[in-house]
Amino acid sequence: MAVLPEQVIYMDNNATTRIAPEVLDAMMPYLTQFYGNPSSMHTFGGQVGQAISQARQQIADLLGADPGEIVFTSCGTESDSTAILSAIQSFPEKNHVITTRVEHPAVKNLCDNLEIFTGRKYHVTRLPVAADGTLDMQRYRESLTDDTAIVSVMWANNETGVLFPVEEMAQIARERGVLFHTDAVQAVGKVPINLRETAIDFLSLSGHKLHAPKGIGVLYVRKGTPYIPFMNGGHQEHGRRGGTENVASIIGLGRACALAAEKMEEENTRVRALRDKLEQGLLSTVPKALRNGHPTQRLPNTANISFEYVEGEAILLHMNQLNICASSGSACTSGSLEPSHVLRAMGVPFTAAHGSIRFSLSIYNTEEEVDFVLARMPDIITKLRALSPFWEDK
Structure with missing residues (x-):
């Protein structure tokens, strides 16, 4: 049993x-009654598109971002890959990536593969941590070079919960003309975030870490940031991520983000x-x-x-x-x-x-x-x- x-x-x-009960309640109508395709021209589908827009706003409100900077993905892993691969494709003349030795496998294994399996040789700097899990900021500053395409550092470690100073790190990267990505899967909903006041270019989150369903994620892309889609296809997400939207889960994630702000x-x-x-x-x-x-x-x-x-x-x-x-x-x-x-x-x-x-x-x-x-x-x-x-x- x-x-x-x-x-x-x-x-x-x-x-x-x-899944929070309130999230499930918000999702159910879009699994039963309102099943139209949000890209359809008819009203039945269009109202689903309006619900997605509302969810996008709820997520943006939690992150301190604009709704147009929110791209829906399938999970945190896809968001991480999209950010890092977009950066190295946007700057093909650069072959250096900075991350840490304690990243989630979604970032760690991607960076390992960049060094081993790609046709072009990439160099990855993996910043060490102290005994208490914190980073040496001076070492970080010294690691940035003219060849650095992107820095990817998690906001909070998934195993220890240790928080990294990603806002400060992003500002340092911007001063060197380097894009900055943070895997904030564990941080969103637990610590205050206001992306308008940071220099962070990309941020990843995953719905199932904050009482929304599995199979839905978000990539925040700061307006004006160079961006190359990871998944090409239709015009969904303004051409930034192909594939028919996971409507019910998007609605659920929006409600979960509103709840997270309250809690x-x-x-x-x-x-x-x-x-x-x-x-x-x-x-x-x-x-x-x-x-x-x-x-x-x-x-x-x-x-x-x-x-x-x-x-x-x-x-x-x-x-x-x-x-x-x-x-x-x-x-x-x-x-x-x-x-x-x-x-x-x-x-x-x-x-x-x-x-x-x-x-x-x-x-x-x-x-x-x-x-x-x-x-x-x-x-x-x-x-x-x-x-x-x-x-x-x-």
């Missing part, structure tokens, strides 16, 4: 979120307090546990804790038996037995990197759920350490 959602303690919101304060107060209670409780009750990431320069919902001398996969299996959902890192790399590339870049000891668990909360989590997890995690770690040959001498 399937496990019902109400029986689950879900603390894996950086992997995906539940931003709750994210940064109640949810942050729950995160802090969970984190402090684990660090105080479980020996040899450590927090990964800067203590304050983080998303309000994310705690990454390493439990030394145990395997993260084993911890998750025991948590799963209690219907507690968390992650050992990015959902996009959960099938790998290798320790997180993010934690390795931070220099987390091997004995701890393998035992890292990411807890990521949302507005739907409760204090009772946090108490439940805190009451059971020490026993889980104690049992697993009793089986570990590495724990005997500690």
Whole structure:
């Protein structure tokens, strides 16, 4: 029998979120009654186009952008690829890209492929991070060259929640005549963003990270930024992304962005307090546990804790038996037995990197759920350490 959602303690919101009830309500008419093609000339389709325009405005309002700067995509990964590939095609004389060692695989693997599989040799600078996951800004400044086509740096790390100073970095890039892209998939809806006051040229977001459905994303393209479409086809999105619009999901994303604006304060107060209670409780009750990431320069919902001398996969299996959902890192790399590339870049000891668990909360989590997890995690770690040959001498 399937496990019902109400029986689950879900603390894996950086992997995906539940669709908000208000979002589902907004979507349903466009899955049933209003099924016209928004590109059609008739009124039945035209009213769908008007609904898309409203959603575009709602998204722009959350980002502090103009509606014309919003391009709908299928996901954050497509948005990332579109931004980076557009930049290097727009400036074929440049062959340098700057990113970090802790990017999501959507950016990391694309940059790896640029160096290996493209016909032209690209050089990628991967900025290192400190032990707390933060960047060295002086090193960043020194990495910019006349050959740099684009800088791509995430706004918030998906595993640790560490926030990067992307607004400052974008301004530095602009002063050097370099385009700047940020993967803001984890940041949108959790931290205030006003793109009109930044030098950011491209921004990626994904609907399923802020209580909208999977399969819908956005690429923000600043007006006047050189742009080459990743997907060619019809005239949709003013020729910037071909393919018939995913109407219901676009409507849902618009509603989710409006909700996110309303819930931003709750994210940064109640949810942050729950995160802090969970984190402090684990660090105080479980020996040899450590927090990964800067203590304050983080998303309000994310705690990454390493439990030394145990395997993260084993911890998750025991948590799963209690219907507690968390992650050992990015959902996009959960099938790998290798320790997180993010934690390795931070220099987390091997004995701890393998035992890292990411807890990521949302507005739907409760204090009772946090108490439940805190009451059971020490026993889980104690049992697993009793089986570990590495724990005997500690």
